[in-house]
Amino acid sequence: xxxxxxxxxxxxxxxxxxxxxxxxxxxxxxxxxxxxxxxxxxxxxxxxxxxxxxxxxxxxxxxxxxxxxxxxxxxxxxxxxxxxxxxxxxxxxxxxxxxxxxxxxxxxxxxxxxxxxxxxxxxxxxxxxxxxxxxxxxxxxxxxxxxxxxxxxxxxxxxxxxxxxxxxxxxxxxxxxxxxxxxxxxxxxxxxxxxxxxxxxxxxxxxxxxxxxxxxxxxxxxxxxxxxxxxxxxxxxxxxxxxxxxxxxxxxxxxxxxxxxxxxxxxxxxxxxxxxxxxxxxxxxxxxxxxxxxxxxxxxxxxxxxxxxxxxxxxxxxxxxx
Amino acid sequence: xxxxxxxxxxxxxxxxxxxxxxxxxxxxxxxxxxxxxxxxxxxxxxxxxxxxxxxxxxxxxxxxxxxxxxxxxxxxxxxxxxxxxxxxxxxxxxxxxxxxxxxxxxxxxxxxxxxxxxxxxxxxxxxxxxxxxxxxxxxxxxxxxxxxxxxxxxxxxxxxxxxxxxxxxxxxxxxxxxxxxxxxxxxxxxxxxxxxxxxxxxxxxxxxxxxxxxxxxxxxxxxxxxxxxxxxxxxxxxxxxxxxxxxxxxxxxxxxxxxxxx
Numbered sequence: 069x070x071x072x073x074x075x076x077x078x079x080x081x082x083x084x085x086x087x088x089x090x091x092x093x094x095x096x097x098x099x100x101x102x103x104x105x106x107x108x109x110x111x112x113x114x115x116x117x118x119x120x121x122x123x124x125x126x127x128x129x130x131x132x133x134x135x136x137x138x139x140x141x142x143x144x145x146x147x148x149x150x151x152x153x154x155x156x157x158x159x160x161x162x163x164x165x166x167x168x169x170x171x172x173x174x175x176x177x178x179x180x181x182x183x184x185x186x187x188x189x190x191x192x193x194x195x196x197x198x199x200x201x202x203x204x205x206x207x208x209x210x211x212x213x214x215x216x217x218x219x220x221x222x223x224x225x226x227x228x229x230x231x232x233x234x235x236x237x238x239x240x241x242x243x244x245x246x247x248x249x250x251x252x253x254x255x256x257x258x259x260x261x262x263x264x265x266x267x268x269x270x271x272x273x274x275x276x277x278x279x280x281x282x283x284x285x286x287x288x289x290x291x292x293x294x295x296x297x298x299x300x301x302x303x304x305x306x307x308x309x310x311x312x313x314x315x316x317x318x319x320x321x322x323x324x325x326x327x328x329x330x331x332x333x334x335x336x337x338x339x340x341x342x343x344x345x346x347x348x349x350x351x352x353x354x355x356x357x358x359x360x361x362x363x364x365x366x367x368x369x370x371x372x373x374x375x376x377x378x379x380x381x382x383x384x385x386x387x388x389x390x
Numbered sequence: 391x392x393x394x395x396x397x398x399x400x401x402x403x404x405x406x407x408x409x410x411x412x413x414x415x416x417x418x419x420x421x422x423x424x425x426x427x428x429x430x431x432x433x434x435x436x437x438x439x440x441x442x443x444x445x446x447x448x449x450x451x452x453x454x455x456x457x458x459x460x461x462x463x464x465x466x467x468x469x470x471x472x473x474x475x476x477x478x479x480x481x482x483x484x485x486x487x488x489x490x491x492x493x494x495x496x497x498x499x500x501x502x503x504x505x506x507x508x509x510x511x512x513x514x515x516x517x518x519x520x521x522x523x524x525x526x527x528x529x530x531x532x533x534x535x536x537x538x539x540x541x542x543x544x545x546x547x548x549x550x551x552x553x554x555x556x557x558x559x560x561x562x563x564x565x566x567x568x569x570x571x572x573x574x575x576x577x578x579x580x581x582x583x584x585x586x587x588x589x590x591x592x593x594x595x596x597x598x599x600x601x602x603x604x605x606x607x608x609x610x611x612x613x614x615x616x617x618x619x620x621x622x623x624x625x626x627x628x629x630x631x632x633x634x635x636x637x638x639x640x641x642x643x644x645x646x647x648x649x650x651x652x
Contacts, residue, residue, distance in 0.1 A: 140482040272493060275493065277478050277482070280474065282445050283443060285465045285468070285497045286465065287465055325483075
């Protein structure tokens with residue numbers, strides 16, 4: 069498909085999903101209550117939810133596409149560098165310590181701090197080299213450590229209520245977020261996404277391996293810096309605000325790759341728009357499947373994602389491995 | 391067409407993980423020259439080519455392109471001046487053949503995001519034609535045989551339209567017809583005033599097509615000069631440790647390896 073047409077189509081889909089998320093509630097499209105109640109529901113409940121759905125979904129799709137291109141690995145996903153693990157750990161510690169109950173916004177701020185620390189550990193571990201293998205290894209080390217510490221926090225939870233709150237938070241959700249959450253995360257995600265989007269041409273060149281890419285003008289040190297800092301800002305902020313929403317970053321680039329000409333750089337904008345659409349639609353589906361709000365978004369995306377991904381791999385086995 | 395500039399490497403020394411890979415290697419390549427770099431496995435051919443292309447920084451010595459040190463050159467302008475074809479022929483995504491060749495235009499500011507100019511299209515078409523890969527243009531690179539893939543990657547380097555082409559074992563895996571055609575292409579490129587540096591193991595091809603040969607052994611220059619003066623039976627014996635016969639068959643010089651020397 070023509071790149072412009074694909075982007076236009078996905079842009080329309082994302083817009084439609086955004087409007088659906090804004091105007092559809094558990095009771096369909098009707099809004100009961102006074103004018104003031106309707107204003108509160110639309111602007112203070114649904115608008116932050118729709119905005120976060122768009123940004124977080126887009127961020128995950130884009131970061132997934134960039135990391136798959138950069139690491140030249142179709143199994144890469146936004147969490148592979150350990151940054152989202154660090155953000156999750158930070159948030160869990162905020163719940164564990166009780167700070168989250170006392171200070172408003174302590175949760176996302178602790179998440180951001182966790183993401184920053186994970187990024188620092190990642191850059192120290194990966195060293196000054198340029199190869200992507202060392203970066204994967206460093207990412208695996210950071211995410212395993214973050215996962216272990218998160219388990220420790222759960223294990224030592226002060227009471228069952230705190231434990232279940234941590235678990236729920238880890239599953240990822242867009243509910244009960246305010247516009248303050250949006251303003252906190254949006255600038256970081258925007259800068260991160262711009263950094264990630266700027267890697268497009270370098271990722272195309274990297275299709276031929278690191279030596280050929282360097283010969284085609286790619287500065288590998290600069291590229292790695294852009295990938296790491298872009299992921300840190302975009303995915304770190306997304307996870308700090310919404311928890312871990314799994315499978316979107318892995319699935320969306322795979323779903324869209326056959327519709328593009330195949331260069332990794334061509335996949336970035338479609339993956340952003342596709343990720344936004346998928347997360348918004350999944351969040352709308354939650355309102356139908358689980359009107360009481362007890363099913364979490366991250367669980368639903370994983371439930372849809374895993375079998376879908378399996379089907380994708382089975383049906384395209386020959387194309388996926390060149 | 392980009393004009394070639396003289397590429398001069400002097401005093402090149404490279405150490406990797408404490409091991410000396412190259413020592414005191416000097417090589418000057420002028421526009422219009424076709425140079426073979428030969429030597430046994432592990433002699434330092436690939437490292438020398440990477441140094442010449444500005445991809446590996448030598449520990450001693452320097453590489454100059456015209457009056458500029460390649461170390462200080464901007465990566466993209468270096469990519470317009472020197473095309474480098476690595477030995478590694480992996481293409482990481484199932485791209486169409488034409489898209490792979492089009493990647494060679496990236497240093498010229500084009501690419502899938504920026505669109506292609508008429509010059510880009512003409513250069514890509516010419517590169518496909520020179521490597522006999524026009525018929526493969528719409529196939530996915532993953533479906534091709536090893537030799538076909540090698541030709542597509544050569545086309546990518548040709549599409550870069552650089553004044554200097556550095557190719558690491560480009561003929562490995564090619565059938566005889568395409569290997570001969572490849573070297574005829576190199577001769578034609580050199581005749582346009584460009585410089586071509588090829589690492590190879592087929593000494594007959596070096597003898598037949600490359601006026602100059604640099605023979606490496608254990609990271610040092612064993613011999614350098616006209617292929618006929620460098621690739622002699624005693625020199626081949628010394629560098630490769632084999633007994634070889636050099637014969638002219640149907641007017642074509644051939645190196646025939648006979649036996650491994652004890």
